[in-house]
Amino acid sequence: MTTGRKVSIYVALVLLAAVSVVPFLWMLATSFKHGPDIYTKVPNLLPVDRKTGEWAATLENYDYVLGVGGLGSAFVTSVWVCAILVPAKLLIDALAAYAFARIPFPGRDKLFVIMLAGMMVPTITLLVPRIHVTQALGMFDSGWGLIIPNVASVLDIFLLRQFFLSIPGELEEAALIDGAGRMQIFWRIVLPLSKPVLAVVTITSFLFHWNDLVWPLVVTNDPELYTLPLALQQLVASPDGGRAYYIMAGATLAVLPVIVVLLIFQRRILQGIAFTGLKG
Amino acid sequence: MSRGLVRGAVAALLAIGLTACGGGSGGGQGSDKELTFWMYQDRTPQAGQVIEKIRKDFEAANPGVTVKIVKIPKDDYNTKLGSAVASNSAPDAGILDQPLVSKFALDGTIKEVPAGLINEADYYKGALDTNRANGKLYGLPADQTCVALFYNKKLVPTPPKTWDELKQVAAQVHAADPNIAGMNVPKGDGYGGWMFPAIVHGAGGEMVDDAGKKVLFDQPPAVEALQLWVDLLKSSPRQITDSDKPFENGLAAMTITGPYDVPTIRADFPDLDFGVAPLPYKTEPAGNIGGEDSVVFSTSKNADLAWKWLVFLTNPQNNGQLADALGGFPVNVKAQVVAGGPEQAAFLEQLKVAHARPAVPQWIQINDEIIAPAIESALTGKATAQQALADAAAKTRTLLGWNS
Amino acid sequence: MTAPPLVEQQDLAPGPRGGARRRPVARRRDHLVAWLLIAPALAYFLVFLLYPALSALYYSFTDWNLRSEASWVGLANYTDLLFDDVKYPHFWKSVGVTLQYTLLSVPMTLVAAMVQALLLNAIRRGSNLFRLLLFLPVVTAEAAVGAIWRWLYDPQYGLINSALGLFGIPGQNWLNTPELVIPALAFIATWQCGISMIIYLAGLKGIPGSIQEAAIIDGAGPWQRFWRVTFPMLRPTTFYLVVTGVIAALQVFGLVYVIFSGSGRSVTGGPEQSGLTYVLHLYLFAFRYDAMGAACAMSFILLVFIMIVTALQFRFLKREAA
Incomplete structure (x- = not known):
């Protein structure tokens, strides 16, 4: 160059x-x-x-948002919700995506298309029926209510499946011939080869749930369960029209951990890309 | 292989199974001594302390009772409440927007005020009336508020009393400094639509006659009121007033807003020398009324306790403090108004001539979807005030089925 | 030079193709494994997507306000939405706003993402830092994004007008001028193109270096290499991003909600409804105007539209790839 x-x-x-x-x-x-x-x-x-x-x-703005603004406890809630939700979701989505990509079974492609169609219904209308379900399962206004109703994503399954499809099949075929089981292939061959896409899915789903406002808003009544975006929204939609300096202090606090997570995963993505052998 | 698979499957099933066990309780189930109350989030930290004190006093007066207060941003309140009601997890009691009281009452979502609970004479009539549907009482007001004219004393030495004076003052200010707008003229949005009736009443008009089922906002008073805003815009360019807090920053000489803005101005703009005066009028002093109502939901298992709590909020000892915390004025005639700044007199004056908004169940929709766009089309010059309102009134008649 | 097929099935079936000679028992066992792997996702799908969707479909044929019993009204919601401009005066307006937003924001986002990814892929030193900086806009909560940009677009104190002023361009009243609202929103979406950028980057890293080298040996310049090697190799990625980007843009909600909400700003969709996107309109009817039944009908009209658009994309882009 x-x-x-x-x-x-x-x-x-x-x-x-x-x-x-x-x-x-x-x-x-x-x-x-x-x-x-x-x-x-x-x-x-x-x-x-x-x-x-x-x-x-x-520093008075930070003082305010951490104390009166309730950002401190919201922070804790957001951390544990994401710590459970994101890995669980990744596992569930990856397992399903692998089956959709690699294991032929009757009705597979039809099922996949139906699931894709489900993804396109605007979530805002699903809100109330979803609350009904959450209520019926006894998870309303609980930590589980923040996690389980989000624990899989058709979009992520789609993305992972696309990636699995692009991995050359020879390695897996050889393993199959050698008598390896599906799970062995999945854990030992497919997942290590998929580090870049796994990192991408992890980051996007972490970001989505870290910042999601609507679901935590409707599913929690207990202020102890308020997540960061809810606490932030309290500052934005405050009756005095929202004071920019409080909002920005809150937003800064909300962004910092994400940047830390990003710095960690940044390296992971690189490693993933370096070791996959995808570069040929 | 199967071992790994089984492990994965078990982990997944476990995750799902566990959740079925770890449930929460919605609304006011559980102990019959716990009361859940929903309200808007605090305006200020001090307001939070006032409400906390009232809560503790109530618990002390009623041993064994816990009041759980849930605070929700106003913008999201109705979304959350709607979802909660739909999933049978509404609180025992809560704040409810004035125009929603009649709707919720008509479909049985809230309870009627038990006979003998209050002495109606203890409450301001205007505020109490916002809780009526079909002649019955469905809630208690918590506070009442109104809007008035805020003016920058440096730019406007004497506040205008009439529309003509208002136009004149605005024009003078803008002529003296083209970077300053005469007035922060309301826009054709939901908020502007809410303020508009106050101006219409000032010309002796009405928005609707709900008893006679007549739409009146295409009549001369309303048309003149809208024309006033159109005229004011000439000395109040939006390029100036669309910025953040134009009045507070001295970019607009006058604005229309409520007492809830006073603490913010005092805290953030201590240098602003401002005064508050009743709204300028054409034929008679007039204004609108706002504030919060409080209701008990039909699903409450502790209705008696809930009513007791609402009465406690509006008793003479607490209501003055509470109203101040909510940013308004007391609804109990015996309650002491918390002494405030010199602007208080203007608001109290204004409340005397306040008109409640139309008790039409679809009013929010008419306000947002029909009146607000009509105001905006006149303000942007796409239609005359007359055309815009005539068109809006025709649509409203069709929507409501009032054919006159 | 051939582009890879868009969706190539590489089924690894035990049996002739898998190489191993397995009996039907093995195949049945394989089916069982597949169902077990899919089971958690499928359970989630049934409980939290399919059931709520069917339930919303039912409500779309009713008059329902969340509080009272839903009453059956047949197709009335659908016909009123499409034809009754007194009941729903802004339905078609919201359709227009959304189409405009989609047609503007999706290409802007993809071009920006592609350019950023190509630039990042071309450097070694500092690429970590630049990637982080370019990704930053995505990490912020929507509520904060709205607050930040309302300030950046402020006609008096805004950074944007100040920056334009440096080049002698007069300041605009961005979020209050109907014609400028959609471009202003699309620009925020473009600013947040980081996810697409990362996905493009992953795609770029996946292009075997040997192909690029072969093209260099053939004497192809950078421009030619982009159009003849890189762009075609990225086609599956672009396809994914277009499909999901269009679906997301047609459902845009959070951004407009936070930009045009806030106390004293009733959420009526910006000046002259110029920011009233389809889903914001739907939201208002669901939770503000007490017409959840009609809101559900709106979502199924949108669903059908999205499915048609997506099907067209599959057909169109698939042909392109062949």
């Missing part, structure tokens, strides 16, 4: 990254601003006094 091309690639990346990141810098700065300092004619990405222009960072 010529140096000129290299430079232009980096320039393009820096510009794109700036568009991605500036809203976050604004969020971060706002979270440290004191009340009216957010109203400056020229938006300021530093927490400074709006009149004097002097540095005026404060």
Whole structure:
């Protein structure tokens, strides 16, 4: 690659990254601003006094959202819900996807199409019947109610199946001939080869549930069970029109752990890609 | 292979089986001494403390009783309540939007106020009337509120009393500094639609006559009220007023809002020198009424206790504090208004001439889907005020089946 | 140069194709294994998708407000939605808004995602950092995204107008000008293209280096290599992203809800209903205007539409791939 091309690639990346990141810098700065300092004619990405222009960072917004805003306990709830939900969902989806991709059985493709169709019903109308079911199973307003009604995803099964289909079948065929069982093939061959897609599914489903507002809203009554997005929504939809500096402090707290998770998985994705042998 | 498979299957089954055991309790089941009450989230931390104190007082006065208060963002309240009612997990009692009381009453979702529970003379009539359906009482008001004119004293030395003065002042402000809007004119959205009747009443008009089943908002008073907003827009460009908190930031000289905005202004904009005056009118002083009602749900197993709690909230000792925490004024005539700033007088004045909104069950839908778009089309110049309202009134008549 | 088939079945059946000569017993055992693997997902599907969907289908033929008993009204909800513009004055408006949003946001998102993935794939040093930065917009809760962008688009204090001002472009009143609402929303969606970007990146890493090398030896330039090797190899990925992207865009809700909600802003869908997407409209009827029956009917009209669109995509893109 010529140096000129290299430079232009980096320039393009820096510009794109700036568009991605500036809203976050604004969020971060706002979270440290004191009340009216957010109203400056020229938006300021530093927490400074709006009149004097002097540095005026404060932690009072964090103090508020962690205490009165209830973000602390919501944080704990969100962590354990995701810690159980995401791995359980990944396992259930991967098992099903493998069967749909590799094991022929009567009616398989019809079943798959029906499940795909189910994915397309707008979830908002399923809300009330789902609450009925959750209620009937005795899970309403409980931790299980936050987990079980989300514990599989047709979309993820679709994505995993697509990926399993793209893995060359020779290895598995050889294993079958050697008399290996389905589960052995799944654990020893398919899953290790699928690390990139598993990482992608893990991240997307973690993000979805970490940020999901509607289901926790309708399924919980007990404030102890409120998740982070619910606590955040309390700040956004507050009767005084939502104070940007509180919201941004809350949003910053909600984003930090995700960035940590992302940093961990970032390496996983790389490893996955490096060791799969997919690069040929 | 089979061992691995079995392990996986067992794990999955276990996960599902366990959940069947670990259930929760919905609403107010369980101990008959626990009472669940739903309300909007606190406006301020101080408000939360006031409500907490009232809760503890009630528990102290009623040994063995626990009151569990669930606070929900106002924007999501009705969604959550609807889902809860549909799945038989409604609370014992809760706050209910004024226009929803008649609907919930008509389909039996809430209980009628037991005879002899309260002395109706203890309550402000306007506020109590928002709880009536078919002439019967289905709830108790918790607080009442209204909107008034907020003005920036630096830009508007004397508040306008009439529509003509209002237009004049707005024009002067904008002429003096084109970066400042005369007034934060309401928009054609649900909120603007809610404020609109207050202006119509100021010209001696009505939105509807629900007894006579007549739609009246295509009559001259309403058309003139809308024309007023259209005229005001000339000295109040939206490019200025569509920003965040234009009045508080000194970009709009006047705005219409309620007492609930006062604490925020005091806390975040201490430099803003503002006053509050009754709404300018054309022929007679008038305004609208808002606030929260509280009801007991039919599924409650502790209805008596729930009513006791609602009465406790509205008794002379507690109601002043509670109303202040909710951002409004007491509904009990004997309750003390919590002393506030100088703006209080204007609101109390305004409450005396307040009109309740039409008691038409479909009113929210008419407000959002028909009136709000009509207001917006006049404000954007796509139709004249007359055309917009005539069209909206015709649609409303068809929707309600009122053919006159 | 051939593109891989879109959905290639590589069934690994015991028997002739699997190589091992197994008896029907083995095959039946295999079926059992398959059902066991699918069982948890299937149970979930039946209980939390199929049953709720059928139940919503039933309600779509009723007049139901969540509180009282549902009463059967036959096809009235469907015919009223399609033809009664007094009862549902904004139904067709919401259809138009949603189509506009989909046609704008899906291509914008995919192009942005593809460009980012290609750039990231071309570098070694700093790729971790850039990937993280480009992925950041996805990780934020919708409620916060709405609050952030309402501020960025603010006509007085907004960063966007300030940035445009640097280039001498006059500021706009983005979220309050009907014509600008959909582009403004589509831009937020594009800003959040990180998931598609990661999926493209996974796809790019999956292209065997030998193919690229062969193309280089053949003397193909970067542009040619993209169109003749990379793009066709990414076709299954693009297909997946288009199909799921269209389905998601047709159901867009959270973003508009948070942008146009908040105290003092009744959720009526932005200026002149220019942000009233189909599902927001549905939501309002379900939970605000007390017409859950009609809302259910709306969701099945949408379902049929989505199925038609998806079927067309399968047919169209499959032919393309062959």
